Amino acid sequence: MKRERRPAPARLSPSDVLRVGAAGLRSRPTRVILSALGIAIGIATMIAVIGISSSSREQLLRQLDRLGTxxxxxxxxxxxxxxxxxxxxxxxxxxxxxxxxxxxxxxxxxxxxxxxxxxxxxxxxxxxxxxxxxxxxxxxxxxxxxxxxxxxxxxxxxxxxxxxxxxxxxxxxxxxxxxxxxxxxxxxxxxxxxxxxxxxxxxxxxxxxxxxxxxxxxxxxxxxxxxxxxxxxxxxxxxxxxxxxxxxxxxxxxxxxxxxxxLAARAAAAGAFTNLLLGLGAVALLVGGVGVANTMVISVLERRREIGLRRSLGATRGQVRIQFLSESLLLSALGGLVGSVFGALATTGYALSRDWPPVVPPWAIGGAIGATLLIGTVAGIYPAMRAARLSPTVALTTT
Known part of the structure; x- marks a missing residue:
């Protein structure tokens, strides 16, 4: 008598992962906004610091070109x-x-x-x-x-x-x-x-x-x-x-x-001050990352029955990990997007008020995106692993 093969678990497409992750965020809008705010403040600070410094440097360089060396x-x-x-x-x-x-x-x-x-x-x-x-x-x-x-x-x-x-x-x-x-x-x-x-x-x-x-x-x-x-x-x-x-x-x-x-030395010296302010922005970003991790841990504790139900219906540990990791990434990306917009607006407003050319380096936006993805990944790893380790029977019997 041949042994019956167990059916392979269904694979989640990228669109499925995004849909499942977004559904988890939509169920807690207030907490999501407050958690994303920490990321947004850190990203906005970093982009504004880089942008204002770059605008000031560009103004000095234009002044040098106009006055001559x-x-x-x-x-x-x-x-x-x-x-x-x-x-x-x-x-x-x-x-x-x-x-x-x-x-x-x-x-x-x-x-x-x-x-x-x-x-x-x-x-x-x-x-x-x-x-x-x-x-x-x-x-x-x-x-x-x-x-x-x-x-x-x-x-x-x-x-x-x-x-x-x-x-x-x-x-x-x-x-x-x-x-x-x-x-x-x-x-x-x-x-x-x-x-x-x-x-x-x-x-x-x-x-x-x-x-x-x-x-x-x-x-x-x-x-x-x-x-x-x-x-x-x-x-x-x-x-x-x-x-x-x-x-x-x-x-x-x-x-x-x-x-x-x-004037050239002033443009170079602006970089040293920028590094100090970037450090402050990185601290704000780190605090935002801790807030995201805290939100995700609480989310795992509150949704134990949901996790147990999904596991009992055939979801694998890997799929549960991906679900919560995607939620963390989406939460961080939301904060990063809002922070990038506000950082660019702050740079433009300040530069125009000083009659400077507004400059937001593309690498600053790219770095902001990379930082948010890194923060989201680090903040979501532990909650995702904790959710994946939950036993379906224990999760379903938890009140």
Whole structure:
């Protein structure tokens, strides 16, 4: 007599797995929403942090492209005796003789203050410096004038002053024609400059011409900063000869720098801060994963009779495991989807409010999806195995 073969258990198709998993979630909507919220907060935080950091970096890079990386500055260093060095008065003209140099300008610090009136104490400077400037400065820095006009061959010899945007703000000056007190006499404000990202020191300065500075303000004529622009491909070559050109006798007393390096460093430094915030987002995501695991464990305890009935009708341990694992994955995916949407919206809103280009890297979305699947898998393994180990008879007799 032949032994009768037991029929093989039916296989669950992917659509069946999704349908069974979704049915389990629909039966507990409030708990599902609260559990998915933890995942959503973690994912939204991570995407928003990455997106805002990427938007800020993109803005800096666009700013670098617009301003150019071919601006070099020359300033005096220190002598071998540790004293402050000086640049020769003819330094700007010497820099202009370098072949690839397109334009060069200079500023020189003046030992005086600028105030709205002589009744204000000299110690109250407001952080504003007074500097002499050559007429080529605005062209070299590729800056603009918000109001009024820039120094020219006539006004550089007269008691006229141009204020940087921050200097004007601190002095409370919003229009030209106003007079300020400098060096024991009145100077007329003829212009207010716009922002200077590559030369922020100009934004905090009151600028007068070299000739009037020497005649009325006791300026020595030695420049303290030289700004130079050359062809992009010649920057390094010019940089290598600037010190010897400016001060042939003591090139070691000259410092040469590239202002655009500071903006590039800011873009790089943003990554370190991003990593810290990503860590906080990962903690929130971990807490959300614990919430999902807790929800699934409670679900197994509450649905013991359902599990027992399914087992008694022929469901295998593997099918029960897949059912609860799919529920965990769907729950995490729901939180991940909501978190991705809110993270992208937060990035876009913040970037537009700062006039930045909104950037959400595709790899951030991909990482969010991967993180939610990983969290869902880890959070669902133990509850799924616990459900699969339940004996059908014990489960059906449990009240």
């Amino acid at each position: 071919n601006l070099l500055t020359v300033s005096p260093g220190r002598t071998i005796f540790g004293e402050d060095a000086t640049l020769p008065p003819s330094a700007v003209d010497m820099v202009k003789r370098i072949g690839p140099v397109r334009t060069a300008a200079a500023t020189g610090a003046i030992d005086t203050t600028v105030r709205r009136t002589h009744r204000i104490p000299e110690a109250v400077t407001g952080g504003i410096t007074v500097q002499a400037a050559t007429t080529e400065l605005l062209t070299t820095l590729e800056g603009g004038v918000l109001k009024g006009t820039w120094l020219n061959a006539a006004t550089e010899r007269q008691p006229a002053v141009v204020l940087g945007v921050k200097a004007a703000e601190r002095l409370g000056i919003a229009r030209t024609g106003v007079q300020v007190w400098m060096g024991g006499r009145w100077f007329t404000v003829i212009g207010i400059l716009g922002p200077m990202p590559l030369a922020p020191e100009i934004e905090r300065s009151a600028l007068v011409g070299f000739p009037v500075a020497e005649r009325l303000l006791g300026f020595s004529g030695h420049p303290t900063t030289i700004y130079e622009r050359s062809a992009e491909e010649e920057v390094e070559a010019v940089r290598s000869v600037l010190a010897r050109t400016v001060n042939p006798e003591n090139p070691d007393e000259v410092e040469v720098s590239r202002p655009s390096d500071a």
